[in-house]
Amino acid sequence: MAVRMDQLSWKEFAERSHQPVILPIGSTEQHGQHLPMGVDTILAECIATDLAERIDGTLMPTLSYGYKSRPQSGGGPLFPGTIDLNGSTVIAQVRDVLRELIDDGFRNILVLNAHFENEAFILEAIDLVNRETGGVATVVETNWWDPLTPHDMEAIFDGLPFPGWALEHAAVTETSLMLHYAPELVHLDRVPTDTGTSFAPAPYVRYPVRPGDVPAHGGLASPAGASAERGQLIVEACMRAVVSICEQEFVGRQPEHPALEPQVIEELKTIGTAS
Numbered sequence: 001m002a003v004r005m006d007q008l009s010w011k012e013f014a015e016r017s018h019q020p021v022i023l024p025i026g027s028t029e030q031h032g033q034h035l036p037m038g039v040d041t042i043l044a045e046c047i048a049t050d051l052a053e054r055i056d057g058t059l060m061p062t063l064s065y066g067y068k069s070r071p072q073s074g075g076g077p078l079f080p081g082t083i084d085l086n087g088s089t090v091i092a093q094v095r096d097v098l099r100e101l102i103d104d105g106f107r108n109i110l111v112l113n114a115h116f117e118n119e120a121f122i123l124e125a126i127d128l129v130n131r132e133t134g135g136v137a138t139v140v141e142t143n144w145w146d147p148l149t150p151h152d153m154e155a156i157f158d159g160l161p162f163p164g165w166a167l168e169h170a171a172v173t174e175t176s177l178m179l180h181y182a183p184e185l186v187h188l189d190r191v192p193t194d195t196g197t198s199f200a201p202a203p204y205v206r207y208p209v210r211p212g213d214v215p216a217h218g219g220l221a222s223p224a225g226a227s228a229e230r231g232q233l234i235v236e237a238c239m240r241a242v243v244s245i246c247e248q249e250f251v252g253r254q255p256e257h258p259a260l261e262p263q264v265i266e267e268l269k270t271i272g273t274a275s
């Protein structure tokens, strides 16, 4: 069972400050006709829960709204229910939560993102917090799809076309993950037969976004072939990779100088002596 921060007393939480803490972040946006609008939030939380179990981390409440859906990666802002935050709001929210965790004594923090458009704003928040706290905490950010290797991708897609991560919106991977974690929320019978077959994004962005810029059903690529088995493969590959990232980055990592690893400092000393 994953340890959920929102089910702990403040004292129990404080006693776990030596353990990693995981902050999942998703979005609330349309995911075509066959998936609910909470997909990114549900996946962020489910994957983070699995991770928390494996690394004995503490699972923070999931941030459920994200940066604006873009037409060429999430379908854009015109769909009812797509709740877009301004970039400054995302930065402020993530920055405040991270700062609180660091002030509470946590030094190993994993931010697990599941919404394509969030990343630049999460990284900005992490950078600002890192600067203002002198780098006392190690903060790792990853999207669930980042650590998948070409070998993993071959096994997961297994002959299905991969349109690129921006267009993998409500398509094979998200649908497969939802079939793995929450099959009762997936309605494959609602997938339009022409999903994704005609959508090729323009090589530029134009504002305002207009109806007709993206397929009316909201999907950007076909979910055909999605399955719980593929979802499980994604989860297993992601777990393997992120657990090993956490082992590498978190275990006993307390550099004297936040910006420089000990061996780099030694090398700099050598250079200094030589000149």
Ligand SMILES: [Zn+2]
Residues within 6 Å of the ligand: 031, 039, 040, 114, 115, 169, 170, 174
């Ligand atoms: Zn999504």
